[in-house]
Amino acid sequence: MSFLEVLNVCKSFDDQAVLKNISLSIEKNEFTTLLGPSGCGKTTLLRSIAGLSSLDSGRVLLDGEDITYKNPRDRNIGMIFQSYCLFPTMTVFDNVAYGLRLQKIPPEQTREEVQGVLESMNLLDKAKSFPAHLSGGERQRVALARSLVMKPKILLLDEPFNAIDAKMRKSLQLTVKDIHKEYGMTSILVTHDQEEAMRMSDTIHLFNDGVIEQSGTPTDLYLDPKSKYVASFMGNYNVIDANSFSRVTHGRYQEGKTVVLRPEAIELEKLPFEEGSPGHTFVGAITSAVPQGSIVRFGVDTEGVVLNVDVLVDKATAFRVGEQVHLRILTDKILSFCFGTRFSILKRRVHD
Amino acid sequence: MNRNDKQSKRTHLPLIIRTVLLLAGILLWEYFATNGRYNPIFTSHPSGIIKDSIVFVTSGQLYKHASITVLEVFGALFLGSLAGIALATFFGYFSFAGEIFTPIISGISCIPQLALAPIYVLWFGLGLQSKIFLAGLMVFFNVFSATYGAIKSMDKGILESANLLGASEFVTLRTVVLPSCMPWILSGLRGGVSAALIGAIIGEYIGSRGGLGWMITYSTSYFNISRVMSCILVLLVLGLALNKALDLLERRVLVWRTVTTLGTERLKK
Ligand SMILES: Nc1ncnc2c1ncn2[C@@H]1O[C@H](COP(=O)(O)OP(=O)(O)OP(=O)(O)O)[C@@H](O)[C@H]1O
Ligand SMILES: [Mg+2]
Numbered sequence: 337m338s339f340l341e342v343l344n345v346c347k348s349f350d351d352q353a354v355l356k357n358i359s360l361s362i363e364k365n366e367f368t369t370l371l372g373p374s375g376c377g378k379t380t381l382l383r384s385i386a387g388l389s390s391l392d393s394g395r396v397l398l399d400g401e402d403i404t405y406k407n408p409r410d411r412n413i414g415m416i417f418q419s420y421c422l423f424p425t426m427t428v429f430d431n432v433a434y435g436l437r438l439q440k441i442p443p444e445q446t447r448e449e450v451q452g453v454l455e456s457m458n459l460l461d462k463a464k465s466f467p468a469h470l471s472g473g474e475r476q477r478v479a480l481a482r483s484l485v486m487k488p489k490i491l492l493l494d495e496p497f498n499a500i501d502a503k504m505r506k507s508l509q510l511t512v513k514d515i516h517k518e519y520g521m522t523s524i525l526v527t528h529d530q531e532e533a534m535r536m537s538d539t540i541h542l543f544n545d546g547v548i549e550q551s552g553t554p555t556d557l558y559l560d561p562k563s564k565y566v567a568s569f570m571g572n573y574n575v576i577d578a579n580s581f582s583r584v585t586h587g588r589y590q591e592g593k594t595v596v597l598r599p600e601a602i603e604l605e606k607l608p609f610e611e612g613s614p615g616h617t618f619v620g621a622i623t624s625a626v627p628q629g630s631i632v633r634f635g636v637d638t639e640g641v642v643l644n645v646d647v648l649v650d651k652a653t654a655f656r657v658g659e660q661v662h663l664r665i666l667t668d669k670i671l672s673f674c675f676g677t678r679f680s681i682l683k684r685r686v687h688d
Numbered sequence: 689m690n691r692n693d694k695q696s697k698r699t700h701l702p703l704i705i706r707t708v709l710l711l712a713g714i715l716l717w718e719y720f721a722t723n724g725r726y727n728p729i730f731t732s733h734p735s736g737i738i739k740d741s742i743v744f745v746t747s748g749q750l751y752k753h754a755s756i757t758v759l760e761v762f763g764a765l766f767l768g769s770l771a772g773i774a775l776a777t778f779f780g781y782f783s784f785a786g787e788i789f790t791p792i793i794s795g796i797s798c799i800p801q802l803a804l805a806p807i808y809v810l811w812f813g814l815g816l817q818s819k820i821f822l823a824g825l826m827v828f829f830n831v832f833s834a835t836y837g838a839i840k841s842m843d844k845g846i847l848e849s850a851n852l853l854g855a856s857e858f859v860t861l862r863t864v865v866l867p868s869c870m871p872w873i874l875s876g877l878r879g880g881v882s883a884a885l886i887g888a889i890i891g892e893y894i895g896s897r898g899g900l901g902w903m904i905t906y907s908t909s910y911f912n913i914s915r916v917m918s919c920i921l922v923l924l925v926l927g928l929a930l931n932k933a934l935d936l937l938e939r940r941v942l943v944w945r946t947v948t949t950l951g952t953e954r955l956k957k
Contacts, residue, residue, distance in 0.1 A: 388848050409854045421845035425867035425944045434863075435853035466944040486853060 337400060339364040339522055340385070340490060345394030347380055354380050356546040358394070362490075362524065362539070367516055369525045369533040371569075372543030378526040379418070382492050385524070386415050399489060414483030415492040420475045422467040428454070428478050429463040435486045453485045456515070473504045480512070484519065491516075491523045497532065509536055530570060534558065542566055558598075564673050567596040572633070574599060574643050583639045585616045593672040599633060599646040601669035605662045606654060615666040622657050636663060732913040740914035741921065749903070754922055756899040760819040760888040761926070767820065768827025768884070769877055776835035777861060790836065797829040802890050809895040819896065823887025827880035834876025838869035870941050874934065881930045885923065 338361035347355040354377040383389040387408040534554040561567035574597040620638035632652035721733035779786030812818035850860040892901025907915035
């Protein structure tokens with residue numbers, strides 16, 4: 337049995353079903369992410385695990401024990417809220433020491449443990465400050481320290497990096513990941529940022545309107561999406577309907593299913609591909625070029641369909657907007673789905 | 689260093705101007721009253737007030753009457769704020785009861801309590817109780833509405849954080865809720881201080897056997913305006929002392945707060 341088991345959990349708010357029969361299991365020391373768009377029920381599930389909101393039906397098991405009806409204070413679960421929720425009247429030190437003091441840990445030991453965790457968070461010089469005088473990133477680290485010092489069985493993080501600038505966010509993501517490893521923790525992160533999920537997780541559960549659409553490793557979800565929804569959420573996939581794709585390939589594509597293509601799976605050349613090379617080859621015109629770090633994303637127009645194509649920077653300098661280019665799509669890179677099947681399990685690779 | 693110097697200069701100047709203005713006013717009052725420019729029987733005058741004050745103190749009258757009023761004010765402040773905080777907390781936890789009763793309470797608080805003062809004297813007699821009840825009720829309304837509003841607007845996530853860290857509801861109340869409601873409770877208490885003074889004095893006007901309010905009505909009926917003014921001086925000192933005490937309390941209790949000033953920061957060269 338897994339470390340945390342969520343079994344058939346349902347929850348509605350005034351007739352609006354928010355969690356629709358959710359089940360998932362999480363192993364010890366795993367870093368799990370609940371990924372999904374705004375309002376799909378991620379926070380609600382996290383709060384149910386913490387015991388902060390009651391369930392309509394279903395059960396939650398932690399470490400082999402049914403905790404569905406256990407008071408949050410007896411669960412030993414740590415949670416970082418979207419808005420940090422530090423105690424405004426206490427100093428950083430007192431915030432972090434709060435839980436230990438409630439457990440009647442001797443003051444000497446409390447001080448040592450608090451200082452230890454503050455040090456690893458790089459917060460020692462802020463120990464006497466009040467939350468109102470801290471920056472967003474510092475508050476976030478205090479919130480982390482306050483939970484970590486309790487050595488929780490599970491750490492729940494609800495979009496903790498939202499209010500933080502991009503650079504700080506990356507370093508905090510690394511901090512959280514390091515601490516996760518160092519303390520041998522089990523963590524669940526909620527986010528709607530696909531890149532953040534890819535960077536941090538061992539496992540991703542992708543949510544869609546109260547159900548889990550697909551679960552798996554980041555690579556699984558990226559390379560092998562089980563539905564159009566997953567594909568469009570997990571990257572900047574090109575989603576092309578059957579008719580258009582048939583037109584692009586000059587009628588060679590006959591499957592009649594919507595086609596999904598990763599932008600880096602399309603090859604771009606200035607010279608034509610050799611006659612009889614595998615896959616679909618065709619020509620197009622570059623309409624846009626957007627540099628994105630180590631790659632450049634080109635928009636290429638063929639037969640009225642604009643495809644996103646990613647090219648590594650050093651190769652991309654050869655192409656200019658307005659130029660005529662040659663494209664190739666290898667058939668094993670094409671994913672196709674029956675039209676309208678959001679819950680399709682019928683994903684198949686196409687070979688013509 | 690430099691900045692501190694500038695700041696202390698700036699804070700001293702208004703104080704000096706204020707003192708000079710007050711002294712000038714008192715001197716003018718004395719001058720006009722003693723030179724027969726008008727009849728001081730209605731207003732008395734500074735030297736007369738000082739003379740009377742000395743008699744007031746040495747005869748033991750001041751102690752006797754002031755202690756009565758002080759007792760009423762403190763009793764009202766203590767009981768009124770205790771009841772206000774307790775009831776606001778109770779309604780915070782049992783919001784259903786809160787929904788039923790708070791409109792009634794705010795309705796009652798709209799009745800001018802002073803209008804009911806004669807009835808309270810009938811109920812509780814001429815002693816301390818009627819004054820403490822009247823003033824305490826006024827303190828209660830102030831503190832209750834301030835505390836209840838603060839509790840209602842508490843961030844739920846903070847309470848949940850405490851819960852997840854192992855705090856029971858009572859511990860959360862003591863360590864998290866009440867401390868973070870302190871700014872509002874204190875401002876309710878500030879309103880309560882003036883309410884308590886008014887309640888005690890008016891209560892004594894209406895029916896009592898002693899106290900500064902009683903002394904004021906008694907002296908007025910004998911045209912002893914100097915004594916009235918002495919009493920008012922004592923009330924002034926009492927009010928100022930209570931407010932000062934609140935200032936000190938506020939500074940101690942609210943170290944965690946950032947104080948907002950309206951207007952943007954001036955850029956200094
Ligand atoms: N206490 C509540 N009362 C009524 N409706 C609620 C309550 N909490 C959440 N909801 C509703 O449940 C749905 C899911 O909310 P939830 O907070 O779980 O979304 P989320 O996935 O965390 O979104 P976000 O990424 O924006 O935080 C929303 O439509 C929301 O309006
Ligand atoms: Mg949320």
